[in-house]
Structures are given as C-alpha cells and as structure tokens.
Amino acid sequence: MADQTGKHTKCCYTGFKHEGEAQGELTTFAGYDAYVTYPENRSTERAVVFLSDVMGHKFVNSQLLADEWAKRGYFVVMPDLFQGDVIQFNDIQTIDFPKWYSGGYNEKNIPHTPEVVDPIVRDVIRELKEKYGVKKIGGTGHCFGAKYVCRFLADPENGFQVGYFVHPGSLDYEEVEGVKGPISIGSAEKDPSFPVEKVHRVQEILLKKGLPFQINFYQGVGHGFSTKGDPNDKVARWAKENTFEQAVSFFNAFL
Template identity: 30%
Template sequence: MASSECCSNPPALNPSSGSGHVEKLGGFDSYVTGSPDSRLSVLLVHDAFVDCIAVLSENHLLMLHLFGNAGYEAPKARKLADKIAAAGFIVVLPDFFNGDPFNGDRASIPVWRKTHAPEKTIEDAKLVIEALRSKGVSAIGAAGFCWGAKGVIDLAKHDFIQAAVLCHPSSVTLDDIKAVKVPISVLGAEIDQMYPPEVIKQFEEVLTAKPEIKSHVKIFPKVAHGWTLRYDDEDEVAVKAAGEAHQDLLGWFLEHVK
C-alpha cells in the first residue's frame, strides 16, 4: 500500500541554492552557513525522498519512508539553515547519503537501506560533531527531519549535543524517547499516517514523566507529514504552518544551545 501524503510535493533541487557554501566536514560534503566565528552550532539531518512505501510487519503498519535525491541539496532545507544561521549559529547540513540517494527503484530498497539505514546516522553525525568541536564550537543543537530524526534521537541519548528537535519523525520508538538526556522538542503533523497525533502524544506522555528533561511537544493542525520542508509556496496555510514550525525550532535552540 502506498501513501501519497508525503509524496505530493517533492522539492525542487538546486545544488547551488542558499547563501552558504559546500565544504567537507567530518568526511561529508556539507552545506555550511553562518559566521565561522560562532561558537554555537546547529546540525540539520535531512530527510530522504523519492517514494513512500508502507509495509506490514508483525501486525503493525510501518511506513518505510525512503525518499532520495534531495537531502542536503533541497533549497528549502538550505533556506531554513540560512534562517537559523542569521540568529547567530553556524549551521551544517551534511550529505549523509554520500552522493548515493535512493533512486526510486523499489526493488533496490533493501540494499539501499543497508547502506543508508537511519539507525547508522549517529556514527556519521558524530564525525561531523567532532569536526565542529575541532573548530572551536562549544555547544551544538541538532534537528532531524523524518529519516533524519532517528540519528538525532540517538544523539540525544548522550552528551554529544545540547538540544534536539524532531520534525515529523520516522523510525523513532518510545524506548528512544525514554532514553533522551537533553532538552527535546517534537513537532508533529495532524495528518500523518506514519506518526499520527496519538503516537506523538505517547511521546509527550513519556517526556512529561521525565521532568528533569525539558521538553516541548506540538501537533500542527491541517498539515501532513513532511510539511516543514515540503510545503507548497502557493498554499498560505502550509507556508504559515512551516514558518511557525521553523520559529519553534529556532526558539528551542536559542533557549538551550548556549
């Protein structure tokens, strides 16, 4: 069974978009924007998309959200990076696909996923974080979008970062949420077959039971999975919701990455 909600507005691609530049960081081509003198950084972990497939496993409906050929080149992702950078952060958006995005061939998903499993992202992200630390960065926040949320939640279980934001997450479990050790914000969508509001509310219940960890959970009405980076510029409601989510994300990092 296929879902169209996350595939209806694929991003335009432009490798040269944004006001920043591309450089190698931790071994990865990375879009970097913001003052190089900043000691505060935000790591953005991209989503992945070309197609969206649902699979049934052990009586649970799971969405295997594999979209490719976007990631760090998506103009809207870079636009968000520039916006965060304007607030005083050096923002890094690495290509964690290493130039090998999913090509849309469903038969190749098992092989592609072995190389690009979201569970492996933490090891790649740690290399980028080490590179940032070597440049004098003292505090780092990380935001993950769909595919990228798994890597960010894994980072949030340790002291690699100072704050985390998950935007329309995938591959994140309740056990992941229970293990969080840093301030975390979860932004979900009302229209999301992958992680519907009832799942996001379960995350909220777990976080509420951990008062020692600052948390923020919000479900955005009238938007679908992926809305923060895949909104339609002609849709005023979608643009407004994306802008609100971006402001929430930025506010979280301004509060907790110091």
C-alpha cells in the first residue's frame, strides 16, 4: 500500500516456487511479451488480464495460477508489465526496491510507474476487444498489479468490468476511490504493505460507493501468499487456494 506521497513501501518479498508445468504459451500480445492461456473450448468471450507481481509473466507460480483461471473458462493474458526488467526470485529479499521502481536497474532507466504501465494495460484491453472479440474483461492484480486493477476499474467501458486484487504493493486511496465496478480483495495478516488499518480504510471507501465488493482477511499468512505461499504449510495452502476461489466466484457472479 502506498503512503500519502504515493511512494512504495517495502514488501516482505519471501516465498516458495511451486511445482508444475505451465499449459499456456509465451508469445507476443498487443506488441508486448506475454503469457497467454486458453480455456478448454478456446472461447474468448470472457477474459482475465492477469497483472502480475514484480517477478513478471515468466514466473512459473503466476503461470500456473493463470492456467487455473483458464480451467474455469476464462481466456487469460498476462502481459510483461516491466519490459523484461523483472525481479528474479532469488533476489526478492535483497533488491533495492525504490531503485528498481524508478528504473535504476535497466539500461534505459524506464520506471515502473503508471505513465509507463498504463499504456501496456490499455493496449492489451484494446487488443482483446478488437482482435479477439472479447465481450467481458476482468482484471486480477497480485502485489504490483493491484494498483492497475483499480486504475482500470475507473472506466469499466474501456477498462475492466470487474476486478480482484490481493496483498497490494503500491496503491493510493485515490485509486480505490476511483473504482466504478465490482471488486474483490484478499488481504493478509502479516503484510506491512497492506496492514489492517489500511484494509479498514479501503473498506470504508468502498462502503460509501455502494458497489458490490468483498474483502477477505487471511490470518496466519503474509504478503505474496496468493502466488508464493508454502504449499506444504496447511494454513498457507488453504489461504492460497481460498483466495483464488474467492476471485473466481466473484467473477462468475459479476462478469
């Protein structure tokens, strides 16, 4: 969660790689590198734009989760939001996050901020509609991606009709206030980026808006539990699986 200046606070980037073989493909979508996975019937009527955490579209945990969405009947596109400048799994505890966020690790010094990321998401949505004939589009955001779920729920006609995010990283209250579509949220007990007082503030904002929304609070887990939780830990595994079911149920109802 962002502070009042909008600066990213330090996330507890820890976690586990998950086992499994991704079923989708790495390709180009709307001019960007992406991971794309189809439902069994290859339908593109309903789509999910999967906005990943800082490990990007090639991280197997995120790919496996995208595949689960496809198994539930959704066409899924997970674009590279970082132009290749992702944080590697082995570096998540040592990276200088503010330096990365400002583009300090890539040769072109391209920052990972809305003026750079918004056009990527916008182009993907346009491609879904114009080339694939998608009628309904939902956005899911994990950590970094959460911010952009809110930003593109501010204009459901041209953005997302329904959204879900979990353990957000950088997120301003103003972005939550701009939401104009149904939204589902997952939060963790041990998350300095989205502590309970900020969860309550987001709840207050959404209550005043009168839109369908859901906030689930998961005890015993921390930031990143939806994609990097320990599969051998009973509580972590349950939280990971449950927040996914939470999101699918919400999308099935409102998308």
